[in-house]
Amino acid sequence: MNIDAIQNGIVIDHITAGLGMKLYDLLGLEKLDCSVAIIKNVHSVKLGRKDIIKIDADIPVNLDVIGYVDPGVSVNIIRGGELVEKRSIDMPETLTNVIFCKNPRCITSCEQELRHVFKLTDRKNKVYRCLYCETKAN
């Protein structure tokens, strides 16, 4: 399978196999009008199998979303066909308007303009809790 190299854009690499589509959705990549490639189940020496997303445009991506979905992913910034920056992504301490509280008793359920903020409360087990009601994110 041949996917062209990109000149100016972003390669999200080392995505755990199977999480590529979830990242695509949460990053809102379907809204872009540039070329976006999702490559699934690529052979990886490090992971066995991995997914890769290539975005053929130098756009800002929400690194918190990436860190929440799949910490350990690397984000490569490409300019002029060259790798200019490689970032390792860790779990963010807080997530804002990325995931939404489903607790019907939470204040966010009735005040539509409140930001949905989740805090990382257990790094080892990757547990995020709603800032307001402390309900665990699913």
Add this chain to the structure above:
Amino acid sequence: MRHLIDILDFSPEELQELMDTANDIIADPAKYSEVCRGKKLATLFFEPSTRTRLSFEAAMIELGGSVLGFSEAQSSSAAKGESVADTAKVISCYADIIAMRHPKEGAPLVAAANASVPVINAGDGGHNHPTQTLADLLTIYREKGRLDHMTIGLCGDLKFGRTVHSLITAMSRYEGLQFVLISPEELKLPSYVKKEVLRAKGIPYAQTTDLEGAMPELDILYMTRVQRERFFNEEDYLRLKDSYILTPDKLKNAKSDLSILHPLPRVNEISVAIDDDPRACYFKQVLYGKYMRMALILKLLKEAGSL
């Protein structure tokens, strides 16, 4: 700006400071009777709670201050659709400190983020009720002379009982404690409290459905009411509401210095025949709650530069 939204907002040293102030107020109330003259407490109660509201109001009045507010959402601007954030901004223009009760979890945190005066969480749904925990802590401290090295039995609704969760969280910072969790299967302590508080801190605990069997080892027995308002299903409430009823007979094997606490109101889970037993502390607990609220108002007003 300091607020009290969660009991963990205060360190054990700050809780001790509050208890010391409360004890000083109890010893010499006249010394504090004018300290808040000219200051106003707004009690914003978006759901009814006569007991907590009156406790806050009595606390402020005994400090020489004044109170204003409302006792149900229908008589507030929330009925017109005003947000909690806007309410907090508006009330900050009228009062020096706010006590808020709200049926939605996290509402006082939203208020605190938007108010320019201290906000006290007076209960947010089934989530937190830190000033009840302040009352519980002072009661235990005055009854036992310490907050460490004891066995605490928690009985009743441990699932929805926010006072239980807050008390466990607050007490988990003291040494030598063990908990006995007494509840029906359906109302057991949520697993996240066991995992993230008890197991994470290596605090020993046992779970049982047998109140009488657990009784001999208890230094504190914290009874709770099965709360109708926390159930979506009336049938479940009716089935579980009479799970535990403490009667004199059940205290036969209890320690002579057991302290029986209850956040009140009670329905029938403690027989009135217990009320005259010297081990019954739940009405003293109400009084101590007022003193701790006085100490809290003083601390927050001082830290805000209002006193």
